[in-house]
Amino acid sequence: MTTFLQILLNGLMLGGLFAIVSIGLTLIFGIIKVVNFAHGEFLMGGMFITWLITTQMGLHPYAAVIVVVPVLFVMGALTQRLLIQPLMSARDDHIQIFATVGLSTALINLALLIFGADIANTPPHGLRAPLEFGELRLLTGQVMIFGAAIVLVIGLELFLKYTQTGRAIRAVAQNRGAAELMGINVNHIYVLTFGLGAACVGLAAVLIAPLYPTSSNIGTYFVLTAFVVVVLGGLGSIPGAFLGALIIGEVDALSGYYIGSDLREAVVFGLFLLILILRPSGLFGARQNLSHLS
Amino acid sequence: MLTVENIHAGYGPTSILQDVSLDVKEGEIVTIVGANGAGKTTTLRTIAGLITPTSGRITFCGEDITRLRGDQVVDRGITLIPEGRQLFPDMTVRxxxxxxAYRRAARDFQDERLEEVLDIFPRVRERLHQTASSLSGGEQQMVAIARGMMANPRLLMFDEPSLGLAPIIVSQVFEVVQQIAAKGTTVLIVEQNVYSTLKVAQRGYVLENGRVVISESAEDLLQDDYVRQAYLGI
Known part of the structure; x- marks a missing residue:
């Protein structure tokens, strides 16, 4: 029984981790309708900066948030302004996909050039210390990630619902032409949204760096699962991505223990294929294709 | 107030407007009449900054607005209520x-303005917390007009506000247009319901194949043999 509870708890923590990585991805997709294949490399960049700040300045890894989140915001905003926006008038949407894939490859190679192929371990400063609840154990850093994911989801939802800028972001997603007629500068909203999405993954990077070794290909490792989470949650839905992440986290943990740790990914991606076939709009995203009606 | 001089405009290489000129004076209701494809919507969209004319000049209150973007034109005080309502479907009516009221000049007074607008549309007030997509067509049109008024524009442009609505709602729409004008907002309106529009307008332009062919007072247009035959079916 303890083992089962421990696995459930591990799954929950893993879910929090997947959630915090996926939120920015689903935000960018939901508003700009661009799949950012460089999302994982943004994460990797943020983790390297966290590592640099922690090792070079001897600070607590969480202190890096002051630098990483703004840097990632600017990176995201520039990606939209300089790479995606010039391609937005292109008739073929696939060009944007190729552009972000290209950016992803470029960033991986840039990381190899600067940091080499070695693994960078961020000093954990106590974040890998276990918290014990009776016989159940969790890492402090995991609990922090889970809490941050919840705060981020609620914070973003409040921002999108109750601020004029947040409403403008939703308006652009629901009817771009009408948003322009309201006096909204649509291109500004896109730049802001891409920046926000990247800033979210910056926060994720700071929280993940003390728990996972950083390398140039770490982004691919996380972001593949993030795509599954985003599809499961209904493309573009932030609470959907959160719930989707918890489900994938549990599936990953349970299948890893009961089916075999080698087969976890097979189970997760098997589930991904099933969702695509049976419920392509995701578990929580039935409205996605109705936005043009009104 | 608004002067459009010799504009040519269209979508990509396709030219639709050929040398269109018109003007709207403060406090007027002016209408543009014409068949489908004559360029009425294109004219409104060009004024609204959604299409940049290839030549010609648009001035508003003395300022050249020919090359401004849509959001900048809204900031100057021109709002277009588009054809087909174009609400934000998953947002509430509120x-x-x-x-x-997104434009800077309207944002600070949005609460007062909301009350004013809801007094004109009691039906919209009842639906305030429903999502826009759950409303009937007539209710959606009222929301679209109310939303345009929220910007507190100096010039409000309507593109086919009665399209697809039941006759009783259509007459409500025209009443509202008159109310808006009576409160001092200048109106430029494009309507397929030519007779009712000419009844509320002071002046009208007839647009054919992207050119202005007649420019008269609404009264004279109602008496004009050609207009009666071509657009009023009399």
Missing amino acids: ENLLMG
């Missing part, structure tokens, strides 16, 4: 109306 959120839709607040989006109407």
Whole structure:
């Protein structure tokens, strides 16, 4: 029984981790309708900066948030302004996909050039210390990630619902032409949204760096699962991505223990294929294709 | 107030407007009459900054607005209520109306303005917390007009506001247009319901194949043999 509870708890923590990585991805997709294949490399960049700040300045890894989140915001905003926006008038949407894939490859190679192929371990400063609840154990850093994911989801939802800028972001997603007629500068909203999405993954990077070794290909490792989470949650839905992440986290943990740790990914991606076939709009995203009606 | 001089405009290489000129004076209701494809919507969209004319000049209150973007034109005080309502479907009616007050000059007074607008549309008030997509067509049109008014524009442009609505709602729409004008907002309106529009307008332009062919007072247009035959079916 303890083992089962421990696995459930591990799954929950893993879910929090997947959630915090996926939120920015689903935000960018939901508003700009661009799949950012460089999302994982943004994460990797943020983790390297966290590592640099922690090792070079001897600070607590969480202190890096002051630098990483703004840097990632600017990176995201520039990606939209300089790479995606010039391609937005292109008739073929696939060009944007190729552009972000290209950016992803470029960033991986840039990381190899600067940091080499070695693994960078961020000093954990106590974040890998276990918290014990009776016989159940969790890492402090995991609990922090889970809490941050919840705060981020609620914070973003409040921002999108109750601020004029947040409403403008939703308006652009629901009817771009009408948003322009309201006096909204649509291109500004896109730049802001891409920046926000990247800033979210910056926060994720700071929280993940003390728990996972950083390398140039770490982004691919996380972001593949993030795509599954985003599809499961209904493309573009932030609470959907959160719930989707918890489900994938549990599936990953349970299948890893009961089916075999080698087969976890097979189970997760098997589930991904099933969702695509049976419920392509995701578990929580039935409205996605109705936005043009009104 | 608004002067359009010799504009040519269209979508990509396709030219639709050929040398269109018109003007709207403060406090007027002016209408543009014409068949489908004559360029009425294109004219409104060009004024609204959604299409940049290839040549010609548009001035508003003395300022050249020919090359401004859509959001900049809204900031100057021109709002277009588009054909087909174009609400934000997953937002509540209230959120839709607040989006109407996005422009800087309107934002600070949005709460007072909301009350004013809801007094004109009691039906919209009842639906305030429903999502826009759950409303009937007539209700959606009222929300679209109310949303346009939320910007507190100096010039309000209507593109086919009665399209697809039941006759009783259509007459309500025209009443509202008159009310808006009576409160001092200048109106430029494009309507397929030519007779009712000429009844509320002071002046009208007839547009054919992207050119202005007649420019008269609404009264004279109602008496004009050609207009009666071609657009009123009399």
